Amino acid sequence: MRGRLPFRLSIFFAQTDRTGVGSVPLVALVSFFIGLTMALLTGYQLQTFGQEQLVPGLVGVAFTRELGPLMTGIMVAARIGAAYTAELGTMVVSEEVEAIDAMGIGPLRFLVGPRVLAVFLLLPCLVVISDVTAMSGGALISRWAFDMPFRHFVNTALENILIRDIIAGTIKSFLFGLIIGLVSCYKGLTVSGGAAGVGGATTSSVVTAITTVIGFDTLCNIVLVAVFDK
Amino acid sequence: MSNVAPIALAELRDLRLAFGEKEILSDLNLQVPSKARLVVLGQSGSGKSTLLRLILGILKPTSGDVFFKGHNVTRMPRRRLNRIRQKIGMVYQYSALISSLSVRDNLALPLEELTRKTRKEIDQLVDEKLTLVGMAEARDKMPSELSGGMRKRIGLARGIIMDPELILYDEPTAGLDPVISSVIDDLIISLSEKIGATSIIVTHEMESAFKIGTHMAMLYKGKIIAEDTPEHFKNTDDPVVSQFISGNTQGPILEDTPLL
Numbered sequence: 175m176r177g178r179l180p181f182r183l184s185i186f187f188a189q190t191d192r193t194g195v196g197s198v199p200l201v202a203l204v205s206f207f208i209g210l211t212m213a214l215l216t217g218y219q220l221q222t223f224g225q226e227q228l229v230p231g232l233v234g235v236a237f238t239r240e241l242g243p244l245m246t247g248i249m250v251a252a253r254i255g256a257a258y259t260a261e262l263g264t265m266v267v268s269e270e271v272e273a274i275d276a277m278g279i280g281p282l283r284f285l286v287g288p289r290v291l292a293v294f295l296l297l298p299c300l301v302v303i304s305d306v307t308a309m310s311g312g313a314l315i316s317r318w319a320f321d322m323p324f325r326h327f328v329n330t331a332l333e334n335i336l337i338r339d340i341i342a343g344t345i346k347s348f349l350f351g352l353i354i355g356l357v358s359c360y361k362g363l364t365v366s367g368g369a370a371g372v373g374g375a376t377t378s379s380v381v382t383a384i385t386t387v388i389g390f391d392t393l394c395n396i397v398l399v400a401v402f403d404k
Numbered sequence: 405m406s407n408v409a410p411i412a413l414a415e416l417r418d419l420r421l422a423f424g425e426k427e428i429l430s431d432l433n434l435q436v437p438s439k440a441r442l443v444v445l446g447q448s449g450s451g452k453s454t455l456l457r458l459i460l461g462i463l464k465p466t467s468g469d470v471f472f473k474g475h476n477v478t479r480m481p482r483r484r485l486n487r488i489r490q491k492i493g494m495v496y497q498y499s500a501l502i503s504s505l506s507v508r509d510n511l512a513l514p515l516e517e518l519t520r521k522t523r524k525e526i527d528q529l530v531d532e533k534l535t536l537v538g539m540a541e542a543r544d545k546m547p548s549e550l551s552g553g554m555r556k557r558i559g560l561a562r563g564i565i566m567d568p569e570l571i572l573y574d575e576p577t578a579g580l581d582p583v584i585s586s587v588i589d590d591l592i593i594s595l596s597e598k599i600g601a602t603s604i605i606v607t608h609e610m611e612s613a614f615k616i617g618t619h620m621a622m623l624y625k626g627k628i629i630a631e632d633t634p635e636h637f638k639n640t641d642d643p644v645v646s647q648f649i650s651g652n653t654q655g656p657i658l659e660d661t662p663l664l
Contacts, residue, residue, distance in 0.1 A: 182517075265502075273500035276460050277514045277566075278489035280482075284517070 181287030189288045193254050194296035200253060201246055201300045202307040208245060209233055209308025210315045217320050226320045230327045231334030233312035239339040242305040243297075244391050247350035250297060251383035255358035258289050259379035262362025263372035271363065281363065290355035297351030298344055305343075338402045346394050350387045357383040412471075413438040413570060413602045414459055419468035421454065428454055430626040432468070436570070441596055441603045443613045443634075445648060446623035447657065452606040453497070455623065456572045459604070460492060461485045472570065490518055493563035493601070497575040499555040501547040507534070507558050508543050511565050518566070533561040536598070537591060553584035557591065564595055571596070573605040577612045589615045610649055614638070622648065624657075 217229045262285060265271045271281050309331055316322040361379035365371045412435040419432040428451045436442050446452045457463040458470055461477040470477045472488055480488065501510050511530045515521055521529070534540045537557040547555060556576065563571055576592060577585035589612050596603045607613050613620065613634075620637045622630040622645050630637070630645050640646050647655030 268503070269496050269498065269500035270502050272457075272462060273494065273496060274502070274513075276462060276489060276492075276494045277518070278486035279514060279517045280486060284513075 180283055181291055182284055185284065186288035186291060189292035190296055192257075193250070193289075193292045194299055197250060197253055197296075197300055198303060201249055201304050204249060205237070205242070205245060205304040205308040206311040208241065208311070209237065210311030212236065212241075212308075213312035214315045214319060217316060221320065226316075226322070227330065229312065229316055229320065229322070230309075230330035233309055234331035234335045235339055237305045237308040238335050238343045240343075240391075240395070242301045242308065243343050243346040243350055244387070246297060246301045246304045246347065247354065247387040247391075248384050250293065250300065250351075251354045251358075251387060252380055254293055255354045255383045256376050256380050258293075258355070258358035259362040259365075260372055260376045262359060263365035263375050266363060266365045267368055267372060286359045286363070289359055290352070293355040293358075294348060294351040297354070298347040301343060301347040338398075342394070342398045342402070345398075346391060349390055349394065353386050353390060354383045357386060412436050413473060414604070415471040416455070416458070417469045417471065419458065419470065420466045421451070421458065421463065422466045427626060429458075429465070432623075432627055434621055434628050434631065436602060436604060437619065438602055439596075439600065440619045441592070441605060441616055442619040442621060443605045443607060443617035444621050444623055445608060445610075445613060445645075446606075447648070448608065450623050451626060452608075452623055453574050456494065456574055456604065456606060459570075459572060460489060460494060490514070490566050491569045493566065493568035493571040495556075495559050495563040495571065495573045495576055497578055499547070499559035501555060501558055501562070503547050505547075506543075507539070507545050507547070507550075510547070510558065511562050514562075514566050529565065533565050534558075536564070536595065537561045553580050553587070556580065556584075556588060560588070560591060560595070564599060564601070567599055568601055571601050571603045573603060573607075575607055576605060577607065577609055585609070585612060586615075588612075592616050608648075610651070624648075 213229050213233050216232055217226045220226045220228055262271070265285070271285065274281055274284055313324050313327040316327050317324060358379045361375045361382065365375045367374070414436040416432055416434040419429055420427070421429040444452050444455060454463060458465055459472065459477070461470070461480065465478055468478070472492070475488060477485060477488055502513070505513065508530055511533060512526050515526045515529060531540060531543070534543055537560050539554060539557050539561065542550060542554060542558065547558070550558065560576075573592065577588050580588065592603065592605065593616060595601070605613070605616055617634050620632060620634050621628050624644050630640065630642055632640070637645060637649065643656050647657050
């Protein structure tokens with residue numbers, strides 16, 4: 175049929191709920207702890223030079239530009255990428271994908287489109303949550319360990335974060351979302367060999383997605399440094 | 405490649421399918437007459453289900469052609485092939501219902517995706533087909549809540565939801581008890597009579613085969629070795645066909661392919 179979206183809207187919304195809303199607790203909690211630990215460890219080292227006021231900037235820049243997208247990418251690859259691959263793989267094994275294909279529907283609009291788009295669009299939103307919770311963790315520990323007021327932490331962090339850091343982080347988040355979506359759906363739809371095949375494909379999907387995300391992160395850093403930091 | 409349209413609804417011509425060195429089908433020729441219920445017999449693993457996948461264009465033959473209403477599905481662009489597939493209903497051995505969708509949504513899926521029918525029209529059609537297979541009360545259930553026989557009937561209802569001209573049945577009664585098997589057999593006969601569709605039924609259950617079939621074909625060693633009416637099949641002097649029908653352990657089948 176002509177003039178239709180390349181993905182089924184109801185499934186897209188179900189997937190955004192699962193990918194985005196469902197991942198908020200994990201992303202928030204892990205980012206909060208990493209932000210807290212990072213502020214604590216760097217703060218102790220910097221304290222010896224009397225430079226603990228650098229902690230907010232360090233946590234802020236590190237998360238908006240690098241750790242936010244990277245950590246969120248890794249968490250989503252493990253949580254959602256694995257789920258997509260296992261789900262699609264099981265559908266392949268139980269002939270559900272073939273049945274969809276045999277009806278003349280094709281698995282792209284029904285299975286792949288909504289999933290890839292959901293993770294592509296929702297990963298940047300999760301990165302924002304990761305950045306905010308990481309800085310909250312950092313602010314909390316800085317208040318307790320280094321006697322730094324919250325307002326001072328926030329102001330210093332915001333002074334240090336540049337627009338280019340936010341742009342770099344956003345570009346990466348979209349890219350990582352796309353990688354996770356494509357890798358997990360591809361691995362799921364190419365499963366063969368029953369239950370063991372699904373298990374193998376899920377492991378392979380998570381490993382491939384995480385490795386590719388880290389690889390592209392490095393590549394992005396090189397390109398972005400070459401473009402922005404000259 | 406011939407472009408001459410065959411008279412039969414579906415035709416397999418000089419079909420060969422090999423996966424690497426392993427040849428599954430070789431020089432296979434089969435005509436499926438319009439309105440017939442063609443039963444394809446054959447040993448387990450002889451390539452019967454593969455045959456159905458070739459007709460649907462899910463598998464591509466190594467050589468040869470598959471025609472559906474004169475259209476060569478082996479050399480067809482994806483978009484056209486999808487349109488052809490809408491005229492073919494497939495009923496899977498293990499039903500292949502989409503486990504995340506309710507019975508209603510399973511049946512409604514092709515209508516929602518491939519037609520411009522309203523929700524009301526779709527619901528009407530879903531109810532109509534569910535009533536036809538005697539499963540109207542299962543409308544809002546999930547596939548996991550249904551028994552094997554019930555799933556099979558829902559699979560059947562999904563297979564006919566688009567009013568196909570050809571229905572492919574892959575082992576429709578395998579794994580079911582004799583009573584439910586009989587119910588499914590009767591259903592296949594009544595569906596083909598009610599909607600006037602041609603059917604290809606792949607099975608190795610002889611009782612079902614003779615009950616359902618108006619035509620029969622025997623697949624052996626990658627070829628159709630016999631194609632005839634059920635009466636002629638019963639009285640055949642072909643040693644392979646007669647051994648298969650009788651289930652005799654003495655004969656060419658086990659001599660050619662020892663299983664023990």
